[in-house]
Amino acid sequence: MGKLDGKVAIVTGAGGGLGRCHALGLAAEGAAVVVNDLGGARDGTGGGHSMADAVVAEIKAAGGRAVAQYGNVADAADAADLVKTAVDAFGRLDIVINNAGILRDRTFKKITHEEWDAVIAVHLRGTYLVTRAAWDVFMAQGEGGRIVNTSSTSGLIGNFGQTNYGAAKAGIAGFTRVLALEGMKYGITVNTLAPAAWTRMTEDLMPTEQAQPMAPEKVSPVVVWLCTEDAANVTGRQFCVGSNRITLLSWQVTPIGQHDPKAAPWTVDEVDAAMKASQANWPKLLRLSDV
Numbered sequence: 117m118g119k120l121d122g123k124v125a126i127v128t129g130a131g132g133g134l135g136r137c138h139a140l141g142l143a144a145e146g147a148a149v150v151v152n153d154l155g156g157a158r159d160g161t162g163g164g165h166s167m168a169d170a171v172v173a174e175i176k177a178a179g180g181r182a183v184a185q186y187g188n189v190a191d192a193a194d195a196a197d198l199v200k201t202a203v204d205a206f207g208r209l210d211i212v213i214n215n216a217g218i219l220r221d222r223t224f225k226k227i228t229h230e231e232w233d234a235v236i237a238v239h240l241r242g243t244y245l246v247t248r249a250a251w252d253v254f255m256a257q258g259e260g261g262r263i264v265n266t267s268s269t270s271g272l273i274g275n276f277g278q279t280n281y282g283a284a285k286a287g288i289a290g291f292t293r294v295l296a297l298e299g300m301k302y303g304i305t306v307n308t309l310a311p312a313a314w315t316r317m318t319e320d321l322m323p324t325e326q327a328q329p330m331a332p333e334k335v336s337p338v339v340v341w342l343c344t345e346d347a348a349n350v351t352g353r354q355f356c357v358g359s360n361r362i363t364l365l366s367w368q369v370t371p372i373g374q375h376d377p378k379a380a381p382w383t384v385d386e387v388d389a390a391m392k393a394s395q396a397n398w399p400k401l402l403r404l405s406d407v
């Protein structure tokens with residue numbers, strides 16, 4: 117008996133890296149999986165069927181159920197077709213893992229509009245489009261659902277040279293927090309994953325010794341758990357996961373000052389005094405090393 121027997125999942129960008137491991141993990145718990153992947157290069161150029169097909173073959177070889185879909189998540193028709201593929205093949209949809217992603221790293225001084233738009237499109241628009249199509253199915257089924265959206269410490273904390281990627285990933289986290297509120301009355305949970313793993317996306321940023329400790333397989337159990345009944349009351353959360361470590365990342369609220377709301381607006385000098393009086397108590401600016 118798997119924890120996800122009878123469930124149907126979509127994993128975007130599941131032809132390699134983290135998405136492949138999520139798909140294998142979900143299938144191992146009994147979910148039927150639609151393996152989506154455009155099959156292109158790390159920067160999103162190109163495409164092909166071999167990546168998604170290989171993961172479908174792996175799942176089937178292990179006794180699981182899976183079908184491939186080769187659409188571009190940033191394309192509305194492809195995203196709708198992805199959800200339709202799940203329903204046509206397996207009769208329903210319960211789980212969406214928005215994972216597909218690309219990189220176009222560039223310092224802000226040099227970034228082009230094309231590099232900005234391409235990254236925002238795949239991550240933020242792609243997450244929106246697939247979720248939007250899936251939401252209709254969740255509403256029609258009336259049995260809740262599970263959504264895990266992939267953000268990054270680049271968006272939640274900050275990382276040099278990734279304004280496009282960080283903006284998209286912070287957007288995904290904001291999207292997740294709002295959708296979690298809207299999903300509550302329907303039993304739909306929506307959580308954010310900020311993974312850290314040695315994949316083709318990060319292999320030139322990490323030393324090869326990190327390949328084993330940072331294997332993407334060490335992230336997927338948290339994704340699978342979020343899709344189980346055990347996590348039915350977990351929503352709107354941000355989990356940083358990598359190298360067998362799980363960290364919850366939340367906002368901090370630090371009161372700085374409050375005048376009577378009916379009084380005149382603060383003077384700039386009063387603001388200055390309040391800021392200076394409280395600054396020693398402000399939480400430190402988070403760095404990547406903190407998670």
Ligand code: NAI
Nearest residue numbers: 129133134154155156188189215216217268312313315317
């Ligand atoms: P990856 O490059 O191995 O996987 C991304 C997959 O998405 C690829 O298989 C690619 O073909 C697919 N893809 C790209 N554009 C697509 C599109 N428009 N439609 C459908 N599929 C598309 O990289 P990795 O590391 O597995 O990344 C997975 C997710 O995790 C991404 O969202 C990434 O931004 C995020 N992430 C990864 C981190 C890491 O340490 N590896 C750190 C933080 C976030």
